[in-house]
Amino acid sequence: MKYEMKEDYYTGIEFVDKEHAKLFSICNEAYELLTNEFIPDKYDYILSVVQELKDYTKYHFQHEEEYMVSIGYKRLLSQKVDHADFIEKMDSFDTSNIDENQKESLLELLNFLNDWLVGHIYMKDKLIGE
Numbered sequence: 001m002k003y004e005m006k007e008d009y010y011t012g013i014e015f016v017d018k019e020h021a022k023l024f025s026i027c028n029e030a031y032e033l034l035t036n037e038f039i040p041d042k043y044d045y046i047l048s049v050v051q052e053l054k055d056y057t058k059y060h061f062q063h064e065e066e067y068m069v070s071i072g073y074k075r076l077l078s079q080k081v082d083h084a085d086f087i088e089k090m091d092s093f094d095t096s097n098i099d100e101n102q103k104e105s106l107l108e109l110l111n112f113l114n115d116w117l118v119g120h121i122y123m124k125d126k127l128i129g130e
Contacts, residue, residue, distance in 0.1 A: 003027040003114070009121045011129035013067070019060045020121055026053050027113050034106040042102045047095060050109065054090050061087070064125070073128060082120055089116075 005021040030049045033042050061083040068076045089112065098105040 002031060003117075009118075009126070011121075011125050013129050016064055016067070016125065016128070019056075019063065020117075020125070022056060023053075023060065023117060026056060027110070027117065030106060030110055030113070034103065034110065042106070043099050046098050046102060046106060046109075050090070050093055050095070053113075054087070057083075057086060057090065064128075068128060071128075075124070075127060079124060079128075082124060086116060086120075 003024040005017070005024050009020060010017050011020075026049065029052075030046075033039070033045050033049065036042075039045065065076065065080060065083070067073075068079060073079075093109065094105075
């Protein structure tokens with residue numbers, strides 16, 4: 001389940017595409033953690049990836065929303081709602097449960113990221129470029 005910035009995901013807006021590529025890169029860090037058999041206790045690494053994801057998505061969403069305002073984008077409100085939902089989901093990620101269930105926690109995170117990122121970029125963000 002390797003994450004990559006496929007041609008289909010490009011919006012044609014250079015900074016947005018670069019930031020999306022960075023998000024995929026962070027997802028790959030999580031995936032590599034899942035598949036790395038040489039790190040027996042991944043707790044600190046998982047927390048680090050989750051925090052990086054939270055911080056970077058907040059930065060990216062703000063950047064993307066500022067751009068949408070600057071071009072008078074008509075679907076800005078629906079984008080803001082999606083972005084707020086994502087942040088809420090990331091903030092509610094149960095870190096107390098991670099230590100005993102590291103593999104399950106990573107799988108849950110990766111499934112959510114895959115569904116959300118791919119769906120949101122492909123279905124919503126591409127429209128910004130159009």
